[in-house]
Amino acid sequence: FSQAIPLITYIDEEHCLYFREGKCRICEHVCENDAIDFAQIPRKVTLNVGAIIVAVGFAPHLPQRGIYGYKRYANVVTSLEYERLLSSTGPSGGEIRRLSDGARPHRIAWLSCVGSRRTTQGDNSYCSAVCCSYNLKQIILTKLHSPDAECTVFHNDIRTYAKDCERFFERTKSLWGVHFIRSYAAVVGENPKNRSVIVRYRGEDGVVEEEFDLVVLSVGLEPAKGAEQIARVLGIDLTEQRFCVVDERCPLQTSRAGVFVCGAFAGPRDIPESVFGASGAAALAGCALQHRRARLAKPRKYPPQEDHSGEEPRIGVFVCHCGANIGRVVDVPSCVEFAKSLPGVVHAQEQLFSCATNSVQEIAEVIKEKRLNRVVVAACSPLTHEPLFRDTLQEAGLNPYYLEMANIREHNSWVHTREPERATEKAKDLIRMAVARAYLLEPLQEIELPLRKDVLVVGGGIAGMVCALTLADQKIPVHIVEKEPQLGGVARSFRRTLDGLDVQKFVNDLIARVYSHPLIRVHTSATIEDSTGYVGNFKTKVKTPRGELEIEHGAVVLATGARESKPEEYLYGANECVMTQLEFERQLADGDERIKNAKSVVMIQCVGSRNEKRPYCSRVCCTTAIKNALEMKRLNPAADIYILFRDIRTYGLYEEHYRAACDAGIYFIRYDADNPPSVEARQEKLVVTVADAVLKRRLELEADVLVLSAAVEPHPDAADLAQIFKVAQDSDGFFREAHLKLRPVELGTDGVFVCGMAHYPKHIPEVVAQAAGAAGRVLALLAQEKIKVSGAVxxxxxxxxxxxxxxxxxxxxxxxxxxxxxxxxxxxxxxxxxxxxxxxxxxxxxxxxxxxxxxxxxxxxxxxxxxxxxxxxxxxxxxxx
CATH class of the missing domain: 3.30.70.20 (Alpha-Beta Plaits)
Known part of the structure; x- marks a missing residue:
């Protein structure tokens, strides 16, 4: 793989003749570096460490059940195999081809939940959390490759619960030729004439059989192979599903002190959760090892920069294929030849992935070999890749400001996929412009400044307190600024989580730890008035009941949380029997007799979210509804409880509670967004009318209590804080991270971070993990003694x-x-x-x-x-x- 890390050659023992039959060994004799040694034997190494982080990842589910036809029919592939077909480094070079005959498939079907959400033998009962989203990604990529392709997804629920994923779903759904069918499906055969796959499913009018050119099995996530052995060696506990046992109060801590976990080994999760979980695990390991900080660190040294002032520009141009992202649309070789003809260009070449390890090494070598004093990289966005290429120039002894980038991906190939000739001409224009600017570039010097080690945490809820404690435990002084008179945030309204955590005890324990920590100062009933400065040296004015104070700090963490919105529909506010989930939970916990004795409870999901006003999923509503429904059923087993839903999004291990609710006799009724339920008051009763999408008729449900799963919305102070700290909000009002996948806790302004529900709605364990992750990124910043300030001023x-x-x-x-x-x-x-x-x-x-x-x-x-x-x-x- 051209982007493998580390990019080294290895011997595949499964195919090597020496390992299979004891003969050959030609490679050993022809290797000029004597790097191959078949006489090597495994050896044990003892490492003395103070902490362990387990990040063994996951394994894709291997379909074994006959209903899928996998390995029986050539044109049935897993989602991971289809991912390779889409990849430019895959077996077909990024072209989607059928395995049976190499033809391009026109009709493609995705079968969701393969190996997940089933209790049958060989399957897993939990939801794999990421499959719905990667289905959408694969459909988008398929339509980019083949705009006339017809894509059909067979699903149970669409679980696009993560940030921006609901919009991704709506965008995918609106594409021509894309269909979503709510039904389990089975592969029942193959057409012998054309090798197409026959899929059987239940449609609106009964059982239907359809032919598809290609079927993709959306396989779920399972614990990595060898997980049991790793757990046994490390002495940590596993769940029944073989995931690592964690504590909700600290979901990065295993059952053994000093051993931490991150990524999918703790349960199915997407990239952002894995990334901030990794930062959090590192931060917690750092807490245990803070007395050893910087003992093993070695400063990175660059070669001295050569003086090229007064020299004629010698420009090198590197044009990236970006796999198929650019190369499938733009004629990269012709762009290279064009670049060679431009004044000042002494070298031009193409690269498959310019950001790959071997490619940046090649750029550095060419700079030295050709004595380049300017470099143009025609690839993707400088926002994400400019730091990498600037670093490459420094490695080659060239001032990093001699780099210029031409964005021929986001600004070209991604928006002109159907016009390759014009896209190629535009790419040449962009390269010509980049070379013109590179011709006039000058070396700049960056200023080094000392860092203040104090941190300001805005918000004193769970996220703010966990982040502050993680920092303070590593001897970082922290100021917590909380607008309310007391710490705890919205979590003070919660009683228990779905998995049984006593939220009030957890919050009170955090508050006690915060107030007793010598390095944490708490400012309650306080507001942020203004902030000036820059990363490493901020000055923030805080208004408190005792007057205004100025806090000097090196970094900021925004943990202002979110809140439950107040519905504008379904008689909320006009009838005392209509309440939100948070209000219902509070009354259940307080033992309200009217609630406990209710004969009928109706819950309506997606109230105020997944609509035009708030086109996002609030993520926590389905699990909250099931939690409260199960508690109501425990208190009053005779009560009829109905949950009216669009999609039930109990992702990951929360799926077990959905099944428990079904087994407990809680009724789930699906409705369509275009035909939502209606509510009216008749005498002393509420009557909820809903069009049952399965029965195809309208139902009238009498309700003693109507509970609305109201949308989660950003804290109203978020907009003001965004202005003060000069960070961006997304269109929903949550803070926008620097990069959704790779930098999920960093904001656009250097030195400003985010965690908790200020970033996006999430469950308490996810809030804790992200808070620790934000602390980890702050620690990475403050671990430096000095920080460099850009020379572009x-x-x-x-x-x-x-x-x-x-x-x-x-x-x-x-x-x-x-x-x-x-x-x-x-x-x-x-x-x-x-x-x-x-x-x-x-x-x-x-x-x-x-x-x-x-x-x-x-x-x-x-x-x-x-x-x-x-x-x-x-x-x-x-x-x-």
């Missing part, structure tokens, strides 16, 4: 400055001020505060401000090159340069 030419103050007014970072000189007031820029956004540059009436790395000359070169001859564009700027 603004400078002022005092000869042109007229002291008008326009730049001061627009700077969002207070980086510009006016100072008195002999020639009057002049603007001056603090390079430490400057973020290089260029607003001051645009408003300056005299052109006195220059933004380094984005100078007028560099930008004009790009613009003129886009519309004029390349040589003329450069010659026109030669004198200024």
């Amino acid at each position: 603004c400078i002022v030419d005092e000869r042109r400055c007229i002291g008008c103050g326009a730049c001061v007014a627009v700077c969002a970072y207070n980086a510009i001020s006016l100072r008195k000189t002999k020639k009057g007031k002049k603007a001056t820029v603090n390079p430490i505060l400057c973020k290089g956004d260029g607003l001051c540059n645009t408003v300056c009436p005299t052109g006195a401000i220059t933004l380094k790395h984005f100078t007028n000359e560099q930008m004009n070169a790009q613009i003129e090159t886009a519309f004029a001859d390349f040589e003329r564009a450069l010659s026109g700027l030669g004198a200024e340069r």
Whole structure:
């Protein structure tokens, strides 16, 4: 695999003649580095460690049941095998081909929940949590490869509960030729004439059989092979499903002290949960080993940077295929040949994946070999990959600001998939513009600044307290600012979780630990008024009942939580028998006789969410409804309980509770979003009318209590905090992370982090894991003694400055001020505060401000090159340069 880490050759013992038959060994004799030694024997190594993190991952379920036809029919593949077909490094080079005849499939079916949500032998009773989402991803990619393909998904529930996934579902559903059918399906045969697969399912009018060119089995997640052996060696407990046993109060801690877990070994989960769980596990391990901090760390050393000032530009251009993401649309070889013809370019080549380990090593080697002093990488977004390529330049002894990137993926191949010729021409234009700018790049130096070790945590709920304790346990001073008079947040309204955690005891224990910790200062009834500064050196004004104070800190964690919305429908607020799940839970716990003695309870799901106003899933509602329904059934077994739902989203191990609710006699009635339930008050009763999607008729349910699963919405202060700390919110009002998958606890402004429900709705164990993960990322930042500030900052030419103050007014970072000189007031820029956004540059009436790395000359070169001859564009700027 071209992107394997580490990228090294290995011997496949299953196919090697020496290991199979004891002969051959040719490779050993031809290897010039003598790297192959068949005489090696396994050896045991003893490691003395202070903590262990178990991250053994998962294994895909292997379909064994006859109803799927796997390994019997060539055109039945697993989702993992289909993923390889979609990959540019796969067996068909990214082209979707049938295994039977190599033909392109037109009609493709996905069979969901293969190996999951079933209690039959060989299957797993839990939900694998990620299958619905990866189905959608595969359909999107399929439609990009073959726009005329027809894609059908057979499913039980669509569980797009994660951040942005509901929108992804709606987007996929709206594509031409995409169908979602709610039914289990079985493969019953193969058409001998065309090798198409015959699928049987229950449609609206009875049993239906359809032919598909290809069938994809959406297989679930299982514990990794050897999980039992690892658990036995480490002395940790496993669940019945062979996942690691964890405590809800600390879902990264195993049953043995000092042994932590992250990723899918603790239960099925998606990439973001695995990423922040890994950071959290590292943070908790650090708590146990904080006395050893920095003992083994070695500073990274780069070779000295060569001085290329005054040299003619020698530009190298590297054009990436990005697998099939670019190469399937853009003619990469012709772009390389075009780049070779541009002035200043002395080397151009294509790469399959420019970001792969071997590719960045190749770039560094070519820089040295060809004596390049400028580099252009035509690939994907600089937002995600510029740091990697800048680092590569430093490894080659070149100033990192000699890098220019042309985004020919997001800005080109992804938006022009059906116009390859025009996309290729656009790619050439982008490369030409990038080379024009690279021609004028100058070396810049970054400033090193000391870091303050204090951390400000905004929000004193579970997330804020866990994050603060994780930091303080590693000798980091923490300030918690909480708007309410007491800590605990919305969790003070919860009684128990679905798995039985006593939430009140848990919260009170956290509060006691926080107040007793010598490194944590708590400011209650306090609000954030303003914040200035930059990563490593923030100054935040806090208004408290005792007056205003200023806190100096190196990082910020936003843990402001979320809240249950107040419904505007179903007679909420007009009838005392209508309440939200949180209110119902509170009354159940308080022993309200009216609630306990109710003969009929109706719950309506997705109230205020998954609609136009809030087009997201609130994630916790289904499990909360089932939790309260089971508690109601325990208190009053004779009560009739109805849950009206669109999709039941008890993902992961929560599926067991859904099954328990069914077994307890709780009724589940599905309704369509286009035909929601209606509620009216008749005398002393509430009557709920719902169109049953299965029975195909309307039902009238009398309810003594109507419980609404109301949407979870962001805290109302989130918008103000976003402005103060200069971070972004998504369209739903939750804080937008720097990268959904790879940086799920970091926000767009350096030094500002997020955790808990301020990021997106989640269950308490997930909140705890993300809070520890945020602490882990903060610790990674504060572990440095100094931090580098970008060299791409603004400078002022005092000869042109007229002291008008326009730049001061627009700077969002207070980086510009006016100072008195002999020639009057002049603007001056603090390079430490400057973020290089260029607003001051645009408003300056005299052109006195220059933004380094984005100078007028560099930008004009790009613009003129886009519309004029390349040589003329450069010659026109030669004198200024």
